[in-house]
């Protein structure tokens with residue numbers, strides 16, 4: 557189907573039909589595999605002030621932390637020993653970690669994992685030269701979510717950062733040869749169905765390799781604290797639409813979906829998501845990385861979560877995979 561046929565289909569069918577179709581498309585490409593990525597939240601310092609975010613710089617209630625290189629490498633070592641082949645290094649926009657420090661960490665991860673593991677970075681917008689250095693050091697993938705495709709709303713939400721600048725960052729990453737990921741929240745204040753459709757169409761236009769669709773959950777210590785919370789249905793429909801438009805992309809079942817609904821991750825894995833990201837940050841630190849309230853799996857180590865996730869997805873006839881799981885974007889793009 558072309559993208560306009562997909563949008564017509566999206567409008568004309570109920571959630572069950574949409575979901576079945578999205579799951580079929582996903583399984584035709586990825587089978588019943590769910591790729592595992594080890595998520596390491598290495599710093600909760602951020603120089604930005606996004607209105608929805610619990611670790612925004614203006615929130616004085618956050619206990620800030622930075623993991624030293626050695627701790628990051630020890631976590632990677634433990635994860636690799638358990639079979640993980642992708643590590644996602646995530647932080648706020650924290651200039652304490654210079655590009656030189658990051659390249660050193662990436663090179664050491666590659667050495668530690670015999671070049672087998674993919675390194676994904678999610679640490680904010682940088683210059684094209686920085687992206688190039690990180691790529692040359694061995695980083696494979698980079699995530700920068702746009703959160704909303706409405707330029708005015710984007711600028712408002714992100715404390716003045718223009719939408720154009722974020723698009724430029726995504727373009728630079730692609731030019732540097734990264735697998736590029738982005739994504740958006742659903743259920744933001746004043747969002748319309750058309751915004752959600754535009755979000756998904758933009759992801760298709762950007763030919764993303766990875767795409768995160770997560771529910772907006774208002775954080776009590778942010779300016780959006782009184783905004784309404786929507787149920788998981790919006791996330792389910794948005795994930796299904798994303799899968800139909802980007803058949804070959806890797807789409808995670810977000811922790812936010814699991815935090816909004818006890819079976820949220822299972823539900824989105826049945827409508828096109830194919831990735832889970834156990835949080836292997838030390839429990840003492842991860843409880844301070846709260847972008848939204850009610851985040852699940854804070855008390856246990858991410859390695860314990862791997863066992864739990866295995867049992868959970870067996871109930872929906874899916875199977876965890878420890879492969880690197882590169883995206884198949886280029887094999888199957890939607891015109």
Ligand code: SF4
Pocket residue numbers: 602603604605606609610611612613647648649680
């Ligand atoms: S969303 Fe990201 S960039 Fe914005 S305040 Fe939170 S951590 Fe910083």
